[in-house]
Amino acid sequence: xxxxxxxxxxxxxxxxxxxxxxxxxxxxxxxxxxxxxxxxxxxxxxxxxxxxxxxxxxxxxxxxxxxxxxxxxxxxxxxxxxxxxxxxxxxxxxxxxxxxxxxxxxxxxxxxxxxxxxxxxxxxxxxxxxxxxxxxxxxxxxxxxxxxxxxxxxxx
Amino acid sequence: xxxxxxxxxxxxxxxxxxxxxxxxxxxxxxxxxxxxxxxxxxxxxxxxxxxxxxxxxxxxxxxxxxxxxxxxxxxxxxxxxxxxxxxxxxxxxxxxxxxxxxxxxxxxxxxxxxxxxxxxxxxxxxxxxxxxxxxxxxxxxxxxxxxxxxxxxxxxxxxxxxxxxxxxxxxxxxxxxxxxxxxxxxxxxxxxxxxxxxxxxxxxxxxxxxxxxxxxxxxxxxxxxxxxxxxxxxxxxxxxxxxxxxxxxxxxxxxxxxxxxxxxxxxxxxxxxxxxxxxxx
Numbered sequence: 001x002x003x004x005x006x007x008x009x010x011x012x013x014x015x016x017x018x019x020x021x022x023x024x025x026x027x028x029x030x031x032x033x034x035x036x037x038x039x040x041x042x043x044x045x046x047x048x049x050x051x052x053x054x055x056x057x058x059x060x061x062x063x064x065x066x067x068x069x070x071x072x073x074x075x076x077x078x079x080x081x082x083x084x085x086x087x088x089x090x091x092x093x094x095x096x097x098x099x100x101x102x103x104x105x106x107x108x109x110x111x112x113x114x115x116x117x118x119x120x121x122x123x124x125x126x127x128x129x130x131x132x133x134x135x136x137x138x139x140x141x142x143x144x145x146x147x148x149x150x151x152x153x154x155x156x
Numbered sequence: 157x158x159x160x161x162x163x164x165x166x167x168x169x170x171x172x173x174x175x176x177x178x179x180x181x182x183x184x185x186x187x188x189x190x191x192x193x194x195x196x197x198x199x200x201x202x203x204x205x206x207x208x209x210x211x212x213x214x215x216x217x218x219x220x221x222x223x224x225x226x227x228x229x230x231x232x233x234x235x236x237x238x239x240x241x242x243x244x245x246x247x248x249x250x251x252x253x254x255x256x257x258x259x260x261x262x263x264x265x266x267x268x269x270x271x272x273x274x275x276x277x278x279x280x281x282x283x284x285x286x287x288x289x290x291x292x293x294x295x296x297x298x299x300x301x302x303x304x305x306x307x308x309x310x311x312x313x314x315x316x317x318x319x320x321x322x323x324x325x326x327x328x329x330x331x332x333x334x335x336x337x338x339x340x341x342x343x344x345x346x347x348x349x350x351x352x353x354x355x356x357x358x359x360x361x362x363x364x365x366x367x368x369x370x371x372x373x374x375x376x377x378x379x380x381x382x383x384x385x386x387x388x389x390x391x392x393x394x395x396x397x398x399x400x401x402x403x404x405x406x407x408x409x410x411x412x413x414x415x416x417x418x419x420x421x422x423x424x425x426x427x428x429x430x431x432x433x434x435x436x437x
Contacts, residue, residue: 002190002191002192002194002196003194003302003303003306004182004183004191004193004194004195004196004197004198004303005182005194005195005196005197006178006196006197006198006201006202006301006303006304006307007303007306007307007310008307009197009202009303009307010201010202010205010298010303010304010307010308011307011308011310011311013202013205013206013209013307014263014267014307014308014311015311016209017209017212017213017263017267018259018260018263020209020212020213020216021212021213021216021259021262021263021266022256022259022263024213024216024217024220025212025216025219025220025235025239025259025262026239026258026259026262027259028220028223029220029223029235029236029239030239030243030258032223032225033236033239033240035225036225036226039225
C-alpha cells in the first residue's frame, strides 16, 4: 500500500499512453469522423440541390409542353383555315372555268346557227331561182344573176 | 509456499495477504515482501498496466491503418461508439475547446476500464500460472495498487494546476487561494479551504477508484475462500455450487462497477479540467 517509485513509473506510462492514444487513435479517428460527416452533409446538400433542380426541370418541361400544345393548336387551326381557303379558291376557279366553257359553247352554237341560217338562205335562193326559171320557161343563167340571187338571199 | 507455516486460522489471512502482495523489487522487506521504502518497484503493477497500454496502442494503431471513411463495420464500429461516447461526454461537460481533453479522457476511460477488467479474471488463475514460472507474488489488477490510481490522478492534478495558471494567470491562481470561499477578510481560512478543496480532487479521484477495485478484489478473494475452506468433506457438494453462484453474481455486478468507475474517473477529470478553464473566481 506504500507509495513507491511505482507511482513515477505509472505517471510516465500514463503520459506516454495519452500521447500515443492522441496520435494513433484520437487524431486519425476524429479527423475521419469529421471527413465522414462532411461527406454526408455534402451528399445531403447535393440531394437537396438535385431535388430542386428536378422540380425546376419538371416545371420547365410542363411549360414547354403546354407551349408546344398551344403552338400545335395554332398550326392546326391555321392549316384548317388555309385548307378552306384553298377549297374556296378552287371552287371559284372551277366556277369561272365552267362559265368560260359555257360561254364558248354558246358562241359556237351561235356561230353554228348563223352558218345554218346562211346555208338555208342559200338553199331558199336556189329554190326561188329554180322556181322563177320554171315560171319564165327559160333557164336563167345562175351566173348572170348571181348578184340578184345574193341580194334575194340576204332579204330572206 | 509462504503460507504453509500456520495452517488453520492463519491460512485464510495468509491467502488474502498473499494475493494482496505486489511483486516487489528494489527496496522491499525480505519477510513480508511489502515495500519498505520509496525505492521499491511493484513490478506486476507496472508490467500489467504497461501490457494493457501496449494492447491499446497496438489495437488502435492497426485499426488506424485501415480506417473506412464510408460505412464502418465490425471493430471500427465499436471503437467509433466509444470515441463518440467520450467526445459527447467532453462536449457536454467541458466549456470551451482544448484538443488535449478528449484524448486524455479517452485514455483514462479505456485504460482504467482494461485495468479494472483484470479483476474479472479468476483471482487464482494468473497467480497460479505465475507460480509455475517461479513468480511467487502477483497482484494482477493494477488499479488495486494505489500507486496506479494516484499516478493518474496526480497527472490530472498537474494538468489542473497548469491550465488554472494558464487561464487565470499566476496572480489569478494565487488570488483564487486567497479570496475564494469567504472574501478578503478571511485570507488564512481561505488558503486552507482552497488548498483542501484542490488537494481533495486528486485524492478523491485516486482513492475512489482504488477503494472500489480493492474492495471488489477482496470480495472475489472471499468468495474464492469459500471453496478453499471446504476442500475436504461433503460440504464441498453444496458449498461449491454456492461459490459458483456467488462468484457469477459478483462478476456480473462487477462488470457494472468497473465500467462505472472508469466512467466516473473520466467525467471527473473532464469536470475538474473544465473548472480549471473557467476564469471566474
